Amino acid sequence: MSIAVKDSEEFVFSPENLAWTEGQLKKYPKNRQMSCVMPFLQRAQEQNHGWVSIPIMEYIADFLDMPYIRVHEVASFYSMYNLKPVGKHVIEVCTTTPCWLRGSDDVVRACKDELGIGFGETTNDGEYTLLEVECAGACVNAPVIAYKEQYYEDLDDVSTRKFIKDLKAGVSPKPGPQNGRFKSCPMGGPTSLKDMVPNDATFGGDK
């Protein structure tokens, strides 16, 4: 919970981010600039290799004229702010009930095997971080991994291992369902209300 690494380096927004903040600040009335704290933390996290350090929180607190502890509260409340340094590749595995029912245990085991680390840990080379997350909101395609703002869905042991091997090989895996399914459409075509299917429906694949 407390911030493990005290980063002595100073933080300032990059010029692009600084320009971006101006637009954000305009969204809120005067004296309500504190409302920007979440997008600012998010941007700062992106700029700072995926994690929020103490200097970042203090910088944002000063930026928005709010007490340090208030920023710390926000940053520690939301699990999407990482308060510890993370690897280049952050792999977030959903283990909430629907994913778990659909076999997230296999996905987790595959991740741990392939990466050699547990949840909340980073590989020694600083490349991979494995995180357990609460419901990713993609239950129709459970189980799910979130990676770099993309979802990798309908995973099982084999496809998870392939996903990680691809990452390690430098190949970008294709986001979306990993079992050949189109979005969340039924596999192999409709299973009910078949009469009502329009003739030109593709279900994402061949007719």
Added chain:
Amino acid sequence: MPMLKIDGIEIEVDQGTTVLQAAEQAGIEIPRFCYHERLSIAGNCRMCLVEVSPGPPKPAASCALPAADGMEVKTNTEKVKKFREGVMEFLLINHPLDCPICDQGGECDLQDQSMAYGIGDNRYNEKRRIVKEKKMGPLIRTIMTRCIHCTRCVRFADEVAGVPSLGAIGRGENTQITTYQEQAFQSEMSGNVVDLCPVGALTSKPYTFKARPWELKNTETIDVHDALGSNIRVDSRGRAIMRALPRVNEDVNEEWISDKTRHAVDGLGKNRLDRPYVKKNGKLQEVSWSEAFNLISKKIAGLNGNQIAGLVGDLCDAESMYAFKQMMNSLGAKIECRQDGSKIETEYRSGYLFNSGVAGIDDADAVLLVGSNPRHESPVLNARLRQRWLTRECKFANIGPEVDLSYKIEQLGDSAGILQDILDGKNNFADVLDKAKKPMIILGQGALNRMDSHGILKLVYDIVDKYSLVKDDWNGFNVLQTAASRVAALDMELVRDGGVDAIISGAEGGDIKVVYNLGADEIDSKRLKKAFVIYQGSHGDEGVRNADVILPGTAYTEKSGTYLNTEGRVQRTQQAIFGPGEAREDWTIFRALSEVIGNTLSFDDIVQLRAALIEDYPHFAILDRKPIAEWANTGTMAPLLNVGFTMAISDFYATNPIARASETMKECRNAMSNPNHAEGATGTNG
């Protein structure tokens, strides 16, 4: 105004009253942990659940539910009983059963309410959480596993203390209350969170494992560490003061006290003068009372009144000063009380009182501080100013150096000349004062102990008249005193021409042969060296250096004494314990000494003394009322100096001998100057 029914009792309440408050008005108690009448409503403990109709058929948190017309509230049904049992059971899931080793034991809300509303059992068999101790400074001990996340402390820091350094980090089961990066809680009122904490998560560090509430004797008394006269209760065991707690007085301190009031009490047991001493061959030696008295009598004999000077300190009670005055009068000598060099005069009472009253702050709509840092001079009064500031109905401005008052205040500049501008209407704030309905000017001692203070006073008087700060029911002229004894002393006209400087230079020049010092420790006593110095007081502090005779007196917890606070409110301390060794109440020492000198004082006990005091000063008889002093614009203009203001208090934690003797105050000072290293690890506090 909404009319509602609570447990069958019909009650009409003000618009905006919550159901919980309405129930309180109807005489029905609803249990609660997070709700506190002086803090904002959080609604997160859920202990105050009630049944409400009309409305959804689910329990409602009465603390956060506004009372509405036609509401029917039930607090005594089987359902409500179940609600409370359920909440209680949840709260106790992670709360350790360590009441036997908890300092809160015996005065714990959670303990009491689990007895009253709990099921006395727990069905939880899973893992329980353990939370590491958090560092919060030298006054607050934390056992955070006990915390139930009511967030009273967080809200207090934010809203009352104005030092928003406490917060709840994490979420859900992992929520933890902490200061930012575990730094010390840097407020002069931090100790109040210990009182607010409904469980034993935040307890008093200096009081850790010292006593149990049921073995303490409670004495309701008055604080003397500043001139506010906070109402306190001191708890003693045997001959030791164990702790000081606030009492509620809405017109004075509400229910807060400063850390100095609360935690300087350990100074009452240190550096005490416990027997008479006389300097023989350059060394202080213990002597009997009669030997000391005879020596004083011998030294005084043959001197005229001008060769003897009296000094009174900041902590003296009115009775002592009255007896002192009577004795010195019989010798033809005069006493000086303004040991900080204040130029205030005694002619009109309104000229040295906080005339608006502390409670008057709640009505003020413009406040001008002149040479004052109320955060140090009276932290509780400053919190009240802050409450007013939070409403945004009151404009604040400051003349003096920029200070952190825990709220933002318009800085007019650091020069007395700005007062002239205001008087001439050249400053923007003149307009504010002119338009305000209830404007206040607060003069600090920093504005009154300057060479040009007469000029400053005259200017302020003129401003008061010009912008009609004094009206039928309002007097906006305020002096914030810093010494608990000062108003009573000024009432008794304990002033000499030239003030304390004249005494010092007189002693240096040989004009003053004898200086009788009653507890004045804020002077440079080295400069009294040439005179024969008698020091009477409770602590071996600055005053005893170079003293030729030392007479041990009692401190404020060891006597019943009358104190007038900065408003002129008369309040009385009660004796909690006996003084150490041969220390005596000051007035009895004067009574005994006067007999040796040959002018026996006319009273034999405190009742007769008070009767005489009240005969001379009738207003001393009216207890706990804010007096109304007649307004007068007096004095003459004097040229202003072109220098900035110097605040009267440079070190909040060392303003008097008791605070200076206190180890806790020393630790506070270290923690405040270096928040990251708030505590020395002892190896046993983990």
